[in-house]
Amino acid sequence: MTNLSDRRVLAINTGSSSLKAALYQISETQLLVLSLEVSRIGAADSHMRITDAGGAALFDRHAPVSDQDAALQAAFDWLRQHDYLGQLHCVGHRVVHGGSRYCEPQLVTPELMAALQEWAPLVPDHLPQAIGAIQFVSRLFPVLRQMVCFDTAFHRRMPNASRRYALPRHFMDEGLKRFGFHGLSYEYVAQELRTLDGKLADGRVIVAHLGSGSSMAAIQGGTSIDTTMGFTPASGLVMGKRCGDIDPEAILYLIEQRKMTAQAVNTLINRQSGLFGVSGASDDVRELLDQESTNAHAAEALELFCYRAKKYLGAYVAVLGGLDILVFTGGIGMHASAIRQRICAGLECLGIVLDSARNRDNAPVISAEASTPGSRVKVRVLKTDEELIIARHAVKLLS
Helix, strand or coil: CCCCCCEEEEEEEECCCCEEEEEEEECCCEEEEEEEEEECCCCCCCEEEEEECCCCEEEEEECCCCCHHHHHHHHHHHHHHCCCCCCEEEEEEEECCCCCCCCCCEECCHHHHHHHHHHHHHCCCCHHHHHHHHHHHHHHCCCCEEEEEECCHHHCCCCHHHHCCCCCHHHHHCCCCCCCCCHHHHHHHHHHHHHHHHHHHHCEEEEEECCCCCEEEEEECCEEEEECCCCCCCCCCCCCCCCCCCCHHHHHHHHHCCCCCHHHHHHHHHHCCHHHHHHCCCCCHHHHHHHCCCCHHHHHHHHHHHHHHHHHHHHHHHHHCCCCEEEEEHHHHHHCHHHHHHHHCCCHHHCCCECHHHHHCCCCECECCCCCCCCCCEEEECCCCHHHHHHHHHHHHHC
């Protein structure tokens, strides 16, 4: 077995306009050394912030960052200048799509890179960035081992009814099926719940990962039973700039009657819709909440966001046959108490009753006491940690 003691693992998580990374020291567990985030990549006010394990800022600057390569270059330049790369043993990457072929973390090989290039058109806002990050690190450290973790892997055991579209059977055999995403986030939450709630975590759990990309998952016994995203991350809940569920005939209408190209429709449903499209103002929930009293379109966008989430929440309670724990995570899920309240309002019939003061304060547990009439479901607010899951998988794979 490889001795990883006193080695470091860097976990990289690329987004469409962001870069997150975390450096871990490997001993008996994965000990956080620092966290790094570059946000609003491509904008004039890009923000790069680096914090130590306690959250204290080591670097904090607003300056233009043109693209992902520039963000990676800035990050690695800082890490090198401050002597954080000397013990680097491996770099792990979050990769959104593993297709039907890959269900477990993998070391980077030419064969794997060819497969990722093949799937890139399915997730154009995420896979090219991950591929670029792998290639960047390869140029910087040609002999350093790299590995990838797939967001689809957590959902690989979903029942057939959850994975299949009602299309002729050969399409599923050819890979046209529901994969599900946000898997590293759900995996972290499922593991953390076992520490927090013991055996209750093996019961009926729904996790709402609400952010610029939003999804929900029904989990039982730590296994994904169903999730809102499907063949790509575009389906399911209303998101920042994605429309979520849409009638497939509406797509044909746009192409055949409105004469839109396939690329134009892709841009429409992935970058011009959701909260941004309905409000006509912003994809930022904080801004929309500030505007909703004077902007009817902002109010309507928030109403649609909460309605779709509530609808799926009720559906997943039915799928699970009840509910023991509801978890809110992601940027919106953690910080937008008004959104949580609106999603849960009227769900006392399902055992969901919030404590308004706890919810307002973003407390770890926001449900009313069990002694409150009708309160049967523990409702949690929990910060996810995809980078830690990447580091854990890297250590396991390399050991």
